[in-house]
Every structure is written in structure tokens, then in C-alpha cells.
Amino acid sequence: MDLYAAFADVPRPAELHGCPCCVAADEGRPLLAAPLRDLTAEDLARYAAKALNTWGGPQEFRYFTPRLLELAADDAFGWPDAEIVFIKLGEAGWRDWPQRDAIVDFLHAYWTRTLASFPGCPSADTALCALGGAGPDMEPFLDEWGRLTSEQAIRHLHEFVSLDMVWRHGRPRLGNAFWDTSSRAYRQVIAWLTGGPAAEAVDAAFARTEDEAVLRLLAEIDSRLIHG
Structure with missing residues (x-):
């Protein structure tokens, strides 16, 4: 099953809040403005490293999951390592998701x-x-x-x-x-x-x-x- 099709009904977050000490107030806006498939590894690298810790929660992570997994599986991120992205998938609780x-x-x-x-x-x-x-x-x-x-x-x-x-x-x-x-x-x-x-x-x-x-x-x- 295509990941993007499976996640098609996951709503785009209205905002992507982060720790004010670590993430600028409008830093997530470009990630939400672009089509998910068009986001590059460079676009998502900082979010991928900080997700669930200081930037967004499981619901926001679920929205980005298809693209994050696709890029991590292709080893497209210079940073963070692919293992970190998959570990975050586990932390987000994917086994309880409809997808x-x-x-x-x-x-x-x-x-x-x-x-x-x-x-x-x-x-x-x-x-x-x-x-x-x-x-x-x-x-x-x-x-x-x-x-x-x-x-x-x-x-x-x-x-x-x-x-x-x-x-x-x-x-x-x-x-x-x-x-x-x-x-x-x-x-x-x-x-x-x-x-x-x-x-x-x-x-x-x-x-x-x-x-x-x-x-x-x-x-x-x-x-x-x-x-x-």
C-alpha cells in the first residue's frame, strides 16, 4: 500500500509549535505551506531531528510520516541518521494508528x-x-x-x-x-x-x-x- 494514499486523510496541522528556546515561532510555516511530497531532505532535516522532543507532537509527526520515512529509507538525510527517524516513529505510537x-x-x-x-x-x-x-x-x-x-x-x-x-x-x-x-x-x-x-x-x-x-x-x- 502506498504510504501517501494510506495517510491521505491525516489533516495538515494548522500550526507546528516548538519549544521557543529551540524553534523560531514561524519556522514550521514553510513545512506546512508546501505539498508534503515536495518537501526535501534539507527542508525536513531540522524537524526530523527535533520532532517529538522540542518540535511538535505525535499528531504532527503522523502528518509528515510518509515523507519522513521515504527520505530516511533512501538515506537522504545527512542528519539526522535514518535510525533516529525510525526510532521517532516508534515513539509516536504508530502501531495504534489506522495506517x-x-x-x-x-x-x-x-x-x-x-x-x-x-x-x-x-x-x-x-x-x-x-x-x-x-x-x-x-x-x-x-x-x-x-x-x-x-x-x-x-x-x-x-x-x-x-x-x-x-x-x-x-x-x-x-x-x-x-x-x-x-x-x-x-x-x-x-x-x-x-x-x-x-x-x-x-x-x-x-x-x-x-x-x-x-x-x-x-x-x-x-x-x-x-x-x-
């Missing part, structure tokens, strides 16, 4: 697109952390990755376990600083990587490929995983 099914579809499309391209922007590390910040059940995304149906998906997993999963005192941690280590999403990813499912996915990929380069990648991935 939640469209958001779920968007999140899945975002992940599928990420896995299909390597090297790509965003990396699997960025995309997975962004999804975790938004707060959906991570199992479907991990299941999709675990199918390892393409060399690109395998290369993403190799890069992730080599660079983005770190070991401290014998325990695995995810290196992206935007992870909430107390979250269910974080625990799901760690369990997938170290509880057996990722290793089983690698074993299955071993059995169906004869490509020497891919087999080397799989062997290196396997050496970094704990088998449950």
Missing part, C-alpha cells in the same frame, strides 16, 4: 530492498537497527534474511557479523549505537544470531551452493556465530 498496516508493508519493502543490494545504502546494520527502533516484531525480518536466497543477502550477513556484531567478555553485542539494548527487538536479533537460527541458515546455504567465493563467505560467517 499501521501500510507502515508494516513499507518496513518490509525497506528490508527486502536492503537485502537485494550489496554494497548498498543503507547497510543491513543501519536498516536492521532502524527497524528495531520502530518497534515491530523482528522475527519476520530475520526469517527473510535467514533464507539467504541471494549472494547479496549472504554478503550483508558476512559484513554484519564481521563488523557490526562485537564480542565483549564472551558476550555478543550489536555495535550500532542507536540500539536500545533493553528492547525486545535487540534481544530477538541477538537470539537469532547466537541461538541457532542464523547458523542453521548458513548450513542450509552451504548445502545448496557450489560457488567457491560464497562458500568462503559462509565459512567465515559460521566461524563467528554460536550454534544454539
